[in-house]
Amino acid sequence: MPNLKAHYFNLKNIVVVFTSLVFLSCASIQTPQGGPKDKTPPKVLSMTPKNLTRNFNAKKIVIEFDEYFNIQDEFKEFSISPDQERPPILKKRQKRLEITLQDTLEKNTTYTLNFGKAIADVNEANVVKNLSYVFSTGPEIDSLSVSGRVSSSLTNETEKEVTVFILPVERDTLFGKKRPSIYTTTDSAGNYKLNNLRKGSYKIYALKENSGGGDKVYQQVSDEIGFIKDPIIIDKNLDNINLQVFKELAPEFRVMERKLNADGSILLTFNQQLKQPKLTVMQPAAVDVGKRVYFNKTNDTAKIWLSDLSFDSVKVAIQDQGKVLQSVNFTRGKKDTYTRDVTIADNITGGKLNPSQRYTLTFPFPMIDADPSKITLLEDSVKRTTFQVLKDSVDFLKYYIIYPWKTKKSYDIKFAAGSFTAIFNAKNKDITKRFTLEPADSYGTLALKVEVPDSAKQYILEFIDEKKNPIKSFVITKNTTVNFAKYPTGKYLSRIIYDENKNGIWDTGNVKLGAQPEKIWYPATDMSLKANWDREEKLVIIATPPQIQESTISPPRQTSPNNNKEDSGIREAPNSLRKN
Template sequence: MQCASIKQPTGGPKDSIAPVVLNEYPKNFSKNFKEKKISITLDEYIKLNNQQKEISVSPDMDKPPQFKIKKKVLEITLPDSLEQNTTYTINFGKGLVDYNASNPIINYSYVFATGDQIDSLSISGNVTNALTKEKEKEVRVLLIPVSQDSIFGKKKANIFAQTDTIGNFKISNLRANTYRIYALKETNNDRIYNGADELIGFLKDSIVLDKDLTNINLQISKGTPLKFRVVDKKIENTGRIHLVFNRGIKKPNLVLLNDDENDKSKIVKYSEAQDSALIFINNLERDSLKFVLSENNTVLDTILVKKSNLKLDRSIVPTTSPSTGKVDRVKHLTISSLTPIKLIDKSKVKLIEDSIAKTNFQLQLDTNVANLYHLRYNWRKQKNYEIILEEGAMQGYFGEKNKEKKLTLAYDDSDNYGDITFTFTAIDSARQYIVELIDEKKEKVFRRDILNNSIGKVAYKEFPGGKYSIRIIRDDNKNGIWDPGEVYKLTQPEPLVYLNKTFTIRANWEQNESFSLQELNDLN
């Protein structure tokens, strides 16, 4: 005979009710405040949750207040150094919760004034990401009197709020004054802008606060660092020299010092954003290399790169695409390498179809992308293919060659390609625009086109089926890229808009869409 198992009673529905404040001493919104301790009594046992992040005091006190829980009572001990004639607000965020279920009191604040009046003005608005246009949660909004603008200094901004889950903020109990306002997505929580690793938004002009202000929109972005530096530098085991910078460089130039022969023959490839460089040289016998980096013919930095104890293998390693191993009438095989390719010897490239060697394939260098070759063939269904890159088929500029590589391919008969053409209207003839075809998450850019008055259409022909979106950037400085905000220059991010829907490219389907740029033209 088995005994019945004993289980804990379920206890009914889960507690989802937040604690209720029963008493505050001194009373909330007290004036001429002189007490050293505040007591807040609630209707159930409580605890503090994530105190350092959730609970804030605005403006800052010289020493932080001390918080102590005694069953159902929160005691706050204040420092002796409170400013005269100042309104203080203790914002609890989600930091004050019940003991058992951690249900927070939402939007609870305790306010008191050391003078004879409570400051009552407020500023509210929202924070968005300038590139994605998504609302930004948990971003600090800082309000600083213009007489002590300390966003770039050592002193923390002491009037602030944090955006909620939908990007909204409100700073209350403010005195009339002239302020500067910033939104800061921080890396170290110090309420000081520490450079381009942090996202920042701002209004160009200061705010004269003499009445409540609403609908303040701040767009955050990563700006350009004020001081240039090299983030990373190394010689890889392939012999490739990799330099990474903390910003893009206009008209970059690299010179190898004390080595004229290598300097003249070197190959330098900059990234699209020109914030990194790959350097290839013939002779890597030296233990270290010294480069001078210039921007617009002005020297930025001298960079010393050490070889360490690398075991170099300078053979060319082929990379091929598609990675699925399937090709079709649109998606042919591409061949590339991390190192520069001087040529591919077609006679050493073998294409085998069902065990039969074929020579009627095309091998061509891409007209736009350096180092990329296309292997085109009339691929057929129900056929198996093998590609052999014999040793030495790929040759570099400094005698490098590839080792033999074999890969198998098959025909993809899904035929999942379609056409879509966008016609853009309300084009301002004095402006240039950038049209980006992106994924639904706004993270990947599949194609980028320049649009102006003479080019009013963008066509995507035989494009892979799937869901996409369109982002249009008003390229105000006509440099071909989106420029973020620059807080040091008080310039805002370049305006952009999104197609207000995702669209689907369907197999064997031609579509036409129209997009007006009037909204984009009207943005400040």
């Protein structure tokens, strides 16, 4: 006879398990799938006591939001001004933020709680920007404000997400040591506003931190800084207090990076641009013989190739203008081996060779020799042998292929293995380069008549591309005409550096010395070049550049083209300067 009791209990167990699974699946909270991404930060529904409360005497402040939120980087982002020895405690309760005040409040004082970027929603981390809560323990609330705009001293473009803060003059010694308690961040247009300030004398700063920062404490190695040298007196609302941020040069020389590469070369990176650099192997002195040193254009990076790699360790002295700045040591294992891949780069852009340039080959190692017999040049698939292989007289990383290149012809250059030999007998592998010669009428020329406001001063005119990368520069001391001849067609701009110390370069500022960067002005003249056109423009350098220059570009004037065709009436649309 079947065991009915056991059967009943088994059925009961199945029902219980099934019911539990259904309940759990219904009760579990699932992240909604699909739909547009949430870009809206939490909104404040209420503040208790109300914001801007006078005669404040509460111990707890409650801010309610319309959604769940997280508190992130509290110790970096949240602050109270004036500072308190025991800072407030922040806790989240569902959709409410509770701030418990631990310290006794001063009488007749306005307090500002600044949350920075501490409050963000749960799902997408959308930040409530510049959230603050203000109250006064007396009958009045400090209501003064300072506002302005922050831009880059180099590009002149406005800067977003930059921290602007003030320090009472008597507390300015805390700069770079402790995060400020009175601060705000710039909006997408670079504007800022500091509210609820009390009368007093302050120093004002703008801090652009690198991606790894966020503590609102200036780090010279990585951050950009802007400041006004003299204190600002806040006894009324101040507008147009504009600041420009810059990357300060390191006050003391330091080697940022040093390593022995896998190919046996030595890499050194400095925190300063050297003027007359020199590297010497001090120990063992014999290794210094035959070394090759290559500095980049800004003299802040160097690469050393030693002909003798049998050393256990070497000591390299870094000098500038005859003075030893620092010595560094390198060690290698006796069984270390090195891999050298002799690649070949060239100056072909978009498959085209600039007709005003030589065909240039660049190598990653100092080159010793070239074997033209292993190089095959094809012009429209026809072999040519009248080319020359020429080594650069100064740059040991470069060779040139000399040939009367022709337009409307296609070129294939086959470099067989061993065409070039580098140090340590390293050789290239098989590689083929293909290009055509760009017609000369694809380039344009600009004659720029420059007028200076003061012939006793010096200016630097830089010809720059759309990304504000310098292409060519001229030192200007008097009224003159400069020619930008045979440059590729495209949009170009210029900038003027007011070279106060007449050293031919742009000098940045120094916070400790209170020195601002040398001023830069971006003229509104668009210097775009059109194919086969010669342009003439006039540039009158203004005596004093505005701090933040509008980026409106005027349409260019065109003269008759090189081939005397009828003027086409070419006009360029206004262009906004874009950040590099």
